[in-house]
Amino acid sequence: NAGVTQTPKFQVLKTGQSMTLQCAQDMNHNSMYWYRQDPGMGLRLIYYSASEGTTDKGEVPNGYNVSRLNKREFSLRLESAAPSQTSVYFCASTETERGVFEKLFFGSGTQLSVL
Amino acid sequence: GESVGLHLPTLSVQEGDNSIINCAYSNSASDYFIWYKQESGKGPQFIIDIRSNMDKRQGQRVTVLLNKTVKHLSLQIAATQPGDSAVYFCAETADFGNEKLTFGTGTRLTIIP
Numbered sequence: 001n002a003g004v005t006q007t008p009k010f011q012v013l014k015t016g017q018s019m020t021l022q023c024a025q026d027m028n029h030n031s032m033y034w035y036r037q038d039p040g041m042g043l044r045l046i047y048y049s050a051s052e053g054t055t056d057k058g059e060v061p062n063g064y065n066v067s068r069l070n071k072r073e074f075s076l077r078l079e080s081a082a083p084s085q086t087s088v089y090f091c092a093s094t095e096t097e098r099g100v101f102e103k104l105f106f107g108s109g110t111q112l113s114v115l
Numbered sequence: 116g117e118s119v120g121l122h123l124p125t126l127s128v129q130e131g132d133n134s135i136i137n138c139a140y141s142n143s144a145s146d147y148f149i150w151y152k153q154e155s156g157k158g159p160q161f162i163i164d165i166r167s168n169m170d171k172r173q174g175q176r177v178t179v180l181l182n183k184t185v186k187h188l189s190l191q192i193a194a195t196q197p198g199d200s201a202v203y204f205c206a207e208t209a210d211f212g213n214e215k216l217t218f219g220t221g222t223r224l225t226i227i228p
Contacts, residue, residue: 004158035218042204042218043159058215090158101147101208104216106158 002026006091006107013081013114021076021110023091031096032074033058033104034066036087043090049074050096081114088112127225128195136222138188138205145207149216150179150190153202162190162203192224200226 004025013019025032030051035043035058045058049068063085065077074093078085088111092104128134140148146167151159165172165179165188172179178191188205202223206216 033215040220042206042220044218045215048215092158101216103149103161103164104159105161106151108158109156 004091004093004105004107006089006110008110009108010111011113013078013112015082015114017081018077018079019081020078021089021091021112022073023075023107024073025091025093025105026072027093027095027105028071029093029095029105030071031094032068033092033094034064034074034076035090035092036060037090037109038087046076046089078112081112083114086112086114124220125223125225127227129227130197131194134192134195134199134224136190136192136203136205136224138190138219140186140188140205140207142207142209142217143186144209145186146209148179148181148188148205148207150177150188151204151206151218153204153221155201159204195224195226197226197228200224 007022033048034046037043044060047066049055052071055066067075088109090109091107094102094104149164150162152162153159163174163179170181176193180189202221204221206218208216
C-alpha cells in the first residue's frame with residue numbers, strides 16, 4: 001500500500017526559482033490537501049481540493065498555486081520561491097462523504113530550502 | 116480566529132508509565148477531533164479520533180477524552196514504550212461543510228528508558 005506519495009523528498013532552490021511538488025494518492029480519496037510545517041508550529045493549510053476539479057485557499061496560500069490534475073494527483077507550485085517558503089511540505093488526502101470529515105492520510109513530506 | 120493549543124510543549128515519561136497529553140480548543144462549533152503522532156523525518160500518523168457525540172474513545176494503549184464543557188481534549192498513552200517518543204498533535208474541525216483540519220503546535224513526548 002503506497003498511500004500518499006510525495007516527490008521530491010528534498011529540494012534546494014535559489015530565490016526566484018520555480019518548482020512543482022508532486023503528490024499522488026492511491027486510496028481513491030475525494031479530498032486532497034497541502035500543508036506546510038515550520039519549526040515549533042503546527043501544520044498550516046496552504047490549499048485544498050475537496051473534489052476533482054475544485055481547489056480552495058487555506059490559511060497561507062500566498063506565493064503558491066495548485067492543480068488537481070485528476071482524482072489521484074494534486075500538485076503544488078512555487079512560481080518564484082522566497083526564503084520564507086523554506087519549510088517541510090506535506091500532502092494529505094481523505095474521503096469526505098456527505099459532509100462527514102474523516103481522518104487525513106499524510107505523505108512523508110518534502111523538505112524545501114530556499115536560499 | 117479560532118485556535119487549537121497545547122498546555123505543555125514537552126513531556127518526559129519513564130518507560131512503562133502512563134502519559135497524558137492535553138489540548139485546548141476554542142471553537143465551540145468543533146465536532147471532530149483527532150490525534151496524530153509524528154516521528155522525526157516522517158509525516159503525521161493517525162492515532163485516534165473522536166466525534167463530539169462521545170466523551171471517551173479507546174484504542175490500542177491509547178484513550179482520547181473529550182470535555183466539551185471546558186473545550187479540552189486529552190490523549191492518554193498506557194504503558195509507554197520507547198517507540199512512543201514523538202511529537203503529538205491534536206487537530207479539530209467543525210464537521211459539516213468544513214473541509215479543513217486546524218492543528219495545534221504539538222507536544223514532544225520523550226520516553227526515558
